[in-house]
Amino acid sequence: MTYKTILAVLQSKADAGRVLDCALPLADRFSAHLIGVHAEAIPVPYVTPMGFPDTDFIAASAEQNQQRSEEIKALFDARATRDGVSFEWQAMENVSGDSAVSALVAARASDLIIVQQADPDGNSGSHANVETLLFESGRPVLFVPYAVSVNSNFKKVLVAWNGTQQAARATFDALPFIKQAEQTEILLLDATDSAQQDGAMAGVDIAAALARHGANVTFASQASGGVGAGEAIENRIAETGAELLVMGAYSQSWLKEFFFGGATRTLLESMPVATLMSR
Structure with missing residues (x-):
């Protein structure tokens, strides 16, 4: 692709x-x-x-x-x-x-x-x-921030992953960037156990799938620490020096939002780096 x-x-x-x-x-x-x-x-x-x-x-x-x-x-x-x-x-x-x-x-x-x-x-x-x-x-x-300069080389990519359809769509839509990046991190926030998957292993499958495409992938699972998902993602961007954020876009219906549902609005408004979203 x-x-x-x-x-x-x-x-x-x-x-x-x-x-x-x-x-x-x-x-x-x-x-x-x-x-x-x-x-x-x-x-x-x-x-x-x-x-x-x-x-x-x-x-x-x-x-x-x-x-x-x-x-x-x-x-x-x-x-x-x-x-x-x-x-x-x-x-x-x-x-x-x-x-x-x-x-x-x-x-x-x-x-x-x-x-x-x-x-x-x-x-x-x-x-x-x-x-x-x-x-x-x-x-x-691909959203270009209005207040921040963008280097479109995108050497470091951060993927906000929660296992949903939207996250999967965004991740594979960003595959051309991910394959060329020097490093891609899969970020999970507050992952929990479910009937389908162990929370500790929630991002392993997508990391392995991207690695098969030749991407250099790392994995991070962390607690949001009481802040909103959008703010937690922004904090991780600052920590890693990511130049591109990849995440699914979620509707504004609270019934449909999942881990990162509230982050869609937050990141559309603040957007510290170039951000690729898919719906």
Whole structure:
């Protein structure tokens, strides 16, 4: 398995450079085709006090949208051409102007989606519903932190493992990174005995499976120590120097959450390193 189609979601000029800093080296490394996607909002009809559509306002809005899209396209084209990767550009429109929502069709035909983590302090025009990609695309999403630089070599990988379907999906979706990493650690938190498995042996099978692919795998089982799972994972990232976190994404229903259910929200908001999630 490898990544041959990579989708870069570019919501604005503010996040485009950071996303491309990650996407372009990966496209080159995996000899992948890179698709850049950006959406603008469909101009909303504005009615004058006399009750007539304000055509000047609509035309001005459309012109501004087109200019913004063309600026991001020019940045994408220039950098992709410079790096010598196979690429294409897709410009779209929707009611909200959300590039993540518009990218869903292309995302479902991609091996890997790359998007910046939502920046809560960014202007409203730069916000993207990145969770839509995570929960509705059916494909792995690599989140680039908005506040931390990313080295896409990903020499150290941390896999948050709890034996669930989502964790398994994310782990094998990340296999191209895991195989190339110098070290991959399988992390279990608060593992307990069950009818199916001894808690002490909970991560042995996945570690062995990854090792058969040639990955250099280590194993760590620890107690969360009374902190939330998300915080415990962040602490382990700091301890190990991991450059990529791999974990399953869990719904926000408390009935469906398992060991790391609450960590999905925590890590989407804090995200100390690049994070690959699958649903």
